[in-house]
Amino acid sequence: xxxxTPTRDAYAPPPGGSPHAPARSGRQTWRSRLWRFDxxxxxxxxxxxxxxxxxxFGLYPLLYTGWIALHRVEMTGLNxxxxxxxxxxxxxxxxxxxxxxxxxTFLIGVMSxxxxxxxxxxxAHLLNYRLRASTFWRTVVLTPYATSVASxxxxxxxxxxxxxxxLNWLLxxxxxxxxxxxxxxxxxxxxxSVIVIWRWTGYNALIYLAAxxxxxxxxxxxxxxxxxxxxxxxxxxxxxxxxxxxxxTIVISTIGSMQLFGEPLLLEGGRLGxxxxxxxxxxxxxxxxxxxxxxxxxLGPAAAVAWAMLALLxxxxxxxxxxxxxxxxxxx
Amino acid sequence: MxxxxxxxxGRRRRAAVLATTGLTIPALLLTGCSSDSDTSGSTGPxxxxxxxxxxxxxxxxxxxxxxxxxxxxxxxxxxTVKEDVTADEKIYYPKLLQxxxxxxxxxDVQGIEVGRIKEITxxxxxSFVDLGKVIDVGDWVSWKAxxxxxxxxxxxxxxxxxxxxxxxxxxxxxxxxxxxxxxxxVAKKVxxxxxxxxxxxxxxxxxxxxxxxxxxxxxxxxxxxVSSNAKQYYDESGKPVYKESPSVxxxxxxxxxxxxxxxxxxxxxxxxxxxxxxxxxxxxxxVACPAWMAGQISANAGEGxxxxxxxxxxxxxxxxxxxxxxxxxxxSGKNVEEAGKLVKWLTAPxxxxxxxxAIGVFPSNKGAYDLPDVKNAKLPYFxxxxxxxxxxxxxxxxxxxxxxxxxGVIKDTISTQITNMEQRGTSxxxxxxxxxxxxxxxxx
Numbered sequence: 137x138x139x140x141t142p143t144r145d146a147y148a149p150p151p152g153g154s155p156h157a158p159a160r161s162g163r164q165t166w167r168s169r170l171w172r173f174d175x176x177x178x179x180x181x182x183x184x185x186x187x188x189x190x191x192x193f194g195l196y197p198l199l200y201t202g203w204i205a206l207h208r209v210e211m212t213g214l215n216x217x218x219x220x221x222x223x224x225x226x227x228x229x230x231x232x233x234x235x236x237x238x239x240x241t242f243l244i245g246v247m248s249x250x251x252x253x254x255x256x257x258x259x260a261h262l263l264n265y266r267l268r269a270s271t272f273w274r275t276v277v278l279t280p281y282a283t284s285v286a287s288x289x290x291x292x293x294x295x296x297x298x299x300x301x302x303l304n305w306l307l308x309x310x311x312x313x314x315x316x317x318x319x320x321x322x323x324x325x326x327x328x329s330v331i332v333i334w335r336w337t338g339y340n341a342l343i344y345l346a347a348x349x350x351x352x353x354x355x356x357x358x359x360x361x362x363x364x365x366x367x368x369x370x371x372x373x374x375x376x377x378x379x380x381x382x383x384x385t386i387v388i389s390t391i392g393s394m395q396l397f398g399e400p401l402l403l404e405g406g407r408l409g410x411x412x413x414x415x416x417x418x419x420x421x422x423x424x425x426x427x428x429x430x431x432x433x434x435l436g437p438a439a440a441v442a443w444a445m446l447a448l449l450x451x452x453x454x455x456x457x458x459x460x461x462x463x464x465x466x467x468x
Numbered sequence: 469m470x471x472x473x474x475x476x477x478g479r480r481r482r483a484a485v486l487a488t489t490g491l492t493i494p495a496l497l498l499t500g501c502s503s504d505s506d507t508s509g510s511t512g513p514x515x516x517x518x519x520x521x522x523x524x525x526x527x528x529x530x531x532x533x534x535x536x537x538x539x540x541x542x543x544x545x546x547x548t549v550k551e552d553v554t555a556d557e558k559i560y561y562p563k564l565l566q567x568x569x570x571x572x573x574x575x576d577v578q579g580i581e582v583g584r585i586k587e588i589t590x591x592x593x594x595s596f597v598d599l600g601k602v603i604d605v606g607d608w609v610s611w612k613a614x615x616x617x618x619x620x621x622x623x624x625x626x627x628x629x630x631x632x633x634x635x636x637x638x639x640x641x642x643x644x645x646x647x648x649x650x651x652x653x654v655a656k657k658v659x660x661x662x663x664x665x666x667x668x669x670x671x672x673x674x675x676x677x678x679x680x681x682x683x684x685x686x687x688x689x690x691x692x693x694v695s696s697n698a699k700q701y702y703d704e705s706g707k708p709v710y711k712e713s714p715s716v717x718x719x720x721x722x723x724x725x726x727x728x729x730x731x732x733x734x735x736x737x738x739x740x741x742x743x744x745x746x747x748x749x750x751x752x753x754x755v756a757c758p759a760w761m762a763g764q765i766s767a768n769a770g771e772g773x774x775x776x777x778x779x780x781x782x783x784x785x786x787x788x789x790x791x792x793x794x795x796x797x798x799x800s801g802k803n804v805e806e807a808g809k810l811v812k813w814l815t816a817p818x819x820x821x822x823x824x825x826a827i828g829v830f831p832s833n834k835g836a837y838d839l840p841d842v843k844n845a846k847l848p849y850f851x852x853x854x855x856x857x858x859x860x861x862x863x864x865x866x867x868x869x870x871x872x873x874x875x876g877v878i879k880d881t882i883s884t885q886i887t888n889m890e891q892r893g894t895s896x897x898x899x900x901x902x903x904x905x906x907x908x909x910x911x912x
Contacts, residue, residue: 211562212591214569231909297741319891406556407880408736414884415892415902430562432877432910 198446204439211433224440228428234441236416237424238448244325244400244420245393248332253385256337257378260344261370274345277338285398288335293403296327318404324418331399336392340385347381348374383460390456394449397422421445510576512802517546519803521810524552525579526560528760529628529793534826536819540810547806557581568595574798576807580625582792583876585615588625590706590873593618597797599626602808603815611868612832616794625794626815627832629823631758632862633692633788635665636765639851640776641753645675651780651853658783662693662722665754665783669731672753681733684752686726686890687883688737692756693719694879695869696788701879702872708911710878711904720882724896727889734890736883744768756782758790759830759859766849779853787862789869792832830859837863877910 205224207217228234263274280288295302296317307313317323351374359369375382400418401409410427412419419427421441429438513519523531529551531537537549552575554560561584567573580588588596600623605613608627616625635658639649647668648654658664669682676682683689694700697715702708710716726732733752735743746752747769755765757779765777782788795814797807813819817835821842824831828847836842837860845856872878885899894902 210591211565211569212587227912232905233909299741299745407558407884410558411884411906414888415894428909431558433562433565434909434912 201439201442204435205437205443207436209435209439211430211435214435220436224436225444228437228440228444233416233419234424234444237412237419237421240325240412240416240418241394241396241420244328244332244396244418245390247325248329248336249386249389249393251329252333252337253340253382253389255333256340256385257344257382259337259341260348261374263341263345264348274342277341279338280335281339283335285335286402288331289399289402292327292331292334292399293405296403318408318413318418321415321417324403324413328396328399328403328418331403332393332396336389340389343381343385344378347378351377379463383456387453387456390452391449394445394452395422396420397426401426421448509573510798510801510803518548519546519806520548520550521577521803521807522550522552522575523577523579523795523810524554524560524564524575525793525795526554526557526581528827528829529553529579530823530827530829531814534819534822536814536822540813547810549810565592568592568798571800574800576797576801576803577811578796578798579628580794580796581876582615582794582871583879585625585794586871586875587873588796589616589618593620593622593624595798595800596622596624597799597804597808598622599624599797599808599811603812607817607833607835609832609834609863609866611789611866612792614868615871616796625796626811628793628795628815629760629791629820629829630832630863630866631760631789631791632830632859632866633696633782633790634757634759634779634855634858634862635754635782636757636762636777636779636850637754638750638752638773638776639778640750640773641677641680642672644677645672645753647672649778651778654778655781659781659785661784662689662718665689666722666725666729666731669726669754670729673729673731676753680751680753682731682753683726684733684735684743684746684755685737685887686723686732686734687886688756689726689732690719690723690882690886691790691879692782692788693722694788695790696782696784696786696867698867698869700869700872701875702870704870706872708872708874708878708907710907716882720886720896720900723886724889724899727886727893727896732890734887736887738764748772750776756788756790758788759824759828759855760791762847762850762855763828766847774849775851777849778851779847779855779858781858782862785865786867787865789866828855830863874907874911878907881906881910 204217206219206221208220208223209217259277263270263277267273298304298316298318301317303317304313304315307315315323317327355373355377356369359373364372397420400412400420400423403409403418404413408414410423410431412423412427421444425438425441425445428441429435510522511520523537532551537551540549541547554563560579561581564574564578564580600617600621603623603626605617605623609630612627612630613623616627617623635654637654642649642654648657657668672682694713694715699709699713700715701710701713727734733746735746737743747765750769750773755761757765762779766774769777795811797804797811801807815833817831817833817839820831820833820836821839823829824836824845825841831837831842837856842856842860845854846852847855882903885894885903888894888902889896889899
């Protein structure tokens with residue numbers, strides 16, 4: 137996109153301010169200087185609003201959180217900050233619950249991201265066929281994304297209820313149905329993953345669909361002339377063309393699953409939701425942060441958790457980048 | 469398949485956009501509705517001198533049920549009272565702290581739960597009006613007034629109610645298990661204390677109807693044991709001593725015994741998915757029963773179980789107190805004086821008696837105990853149990869408990885682990901370690 141946009145240089149007169157140029161009237165040099173200044177500066181002016189907003193609502197809170205992470209700050213006295221250095225980080229790194237939360241976040245992240253992206257790919261492929269009322273299907277696929285986390289989580293909480301839940305009711309027809317979904321270590325993670333998958337699959341499917349439609353049709357024609365089956369076309373043409381998009385969705389889903397909060401908080405709700413279950417079996421890092429800061433009222437360690445989450449994300453991003461580079465190299 | 473598509477793409481795409489917007493916008497609107505309009509804060513009088521007082525509270529204070537705000541408006545036509553209720557106190561309290569920190573958004577009157585009052589008097593007393601000049605502290609049961617007194621001597625909260633504990637039992641199930649159903653006889657069986665209560669439980673279990681349990685939750689019993697003692701989780705100097713506290717140890721050991729002998733159903737109290745259906749199905753024989761709990765039982769067990777329940781004195785010689793709240797007036801309010809008058813009126817004997825009549829929370833104002841609405845109160849749902857009498861008697865023997873700033877969190881954390889012992893069969897040692905780890909984090 138950037139290369140196709142003509143800059144003013146392309147049709148502007150040659151720079152008049154150069155020292156070798158013959159002297160012109162002062163007014164003209166001033167104008168051409170202004171012209172050049174406008175050329176150089178206005179792009180910055182156009183992007184400035186984003187950076188101003190980001191600075192006020194992104195960067196400043198980020199740095200201030202880091203500052204708080206080095207202090208003892210209580211919910212009951214925000215104006216009293218006592219310097220403690222690395223103590224808060226030390227505290228959370230030695231807390232077994234923190235590592236439980238890390239493990240849960242990763243497990244739920246994998247359990248929700250992998251099926252979600254696979255299903256999205258399949259859905260996108262189906263939507264790419266000529267269908268009756270294709271717009272309707274595309275809209276339907278996107279609707280879960282448009283519902284709020286809270287309402288989705290509350291409805292699924294009813295589905296996964298131990299006593300009289302919809303799922304247990306269905307399972308009892310096949311002789312199962314005594315599962316206390318929220319109580320089990322695996323079942324609770326499955327329940328949360330299902331909510332996440334339900335909400336985000338359609339969103340990813342539409343992104344894939346958009347990318348699929350950008351794949352040149354002649355590639356498929358050539359492939360079918362060579363006798364490639366539908367499945368072979370999908371594997372050898374569609375997937376390689378979608379690689380950058382797949383990487384993008386992986387990055388977005390990873391960030392999303394690191395921040396997973398509403399679904400675990402509301403699966404059981406109340407006291408149990410705030411600690412991620414009675415044995416922290418589905419406590420994610422965000423829930424741990426929330427509990428530390430808002431229920432227990434210790435904002436220092438909570439801020440430290442926030443920074444630990446940032447560090448984890450950076451590590452994941454680095455791994456992602458390395459894997460992406462490896463994949464790109466091996467594909468060539 | 470791709471070439472033919474482009475022919476109709478133009479029209480189709482427009483339809484897609486229309487359909488997508490058509491479907492998404494209502495969804496966004498629906499989700500947008502949940503954001504509340506922020507009208508709960510304190511505002512000054514309008515041009516005509518009319519005042520709107522805001523009362524922020526949680527759970528069920530019963531003022532609306534008893535029609536007290538409407539009555540206050542009748543008595544003072546220029547004053548309208550608006551209540552802003554947060555259902556869950558666990559959500560209400562952090563919000564209150566945030567508002568106290570920022571000094572904005574506070575209502576004219578704020579409710580404070582007993583598990584939090586110590587933290588508020590310790591750290592936030594400066595933000596509240598000294599009600600000692602408005603109300604007569606001597607009217608309250610002595611320990612209630614003491615709880616709301618800050619180190620400086622300022623009284624920052626007026627007690628709304630207390631939770632003297634009795635024992636609710638299902639006479640139907642008692643009969644089937646061959647136990648006495650008469651109030652006095654049941655009281656005699658458990659008079660020796662909570663150990664006797666467990667013995668009665670074992671007796672019940674021998675002949676219990678299938679699928680029924682002696683109690684709903686061992687954590688409720690734990691809470692009852694601890695709160696019938698003066699020394700609970702903290703000592704007088706404010707140091708947390710819950711690990712050595714005799715009452716905590718006694719309660720914990722009894723709870724572990726209940727779990728291993730399976731005397732309880734292991735439910736989380738108030739859980740609408742498990743506890744409420746259990747009451748409706750009638751699988752629970754006894755519930756440790758503060759005054760407000762009786763209301764919970766009758767509401768949740770429903771008309772079908774009317775007359776199957778009764779109330780008697782709780783085990784042991786000293787009664788427990790469970791719950792109870794305060795009303796406080798933030799200094800930052802615009803109508804501090806009028807708010808103080810409202811609090812005084814709401815916590816006066818007549819009004820507390822009206823609330824007791826409406827939703828069954830027991831008055832903290834001693835003056836209310838002699839009013840006929842309280843003194844002669846009987847609950848038809850519970851075989852006409854003379855609750856006014858029972859709870860007033862219990863209230864006399866409640867010890868002057870030493871409170872701590874994190875009482876609420878400690879109680880909740882231990883409750884979670886007791887439920888784990890009941891539901892998951894977690895060993896008492898492992899559960900205790902998990903509880904102490906979590907509590908040390910909360911206190912630290």
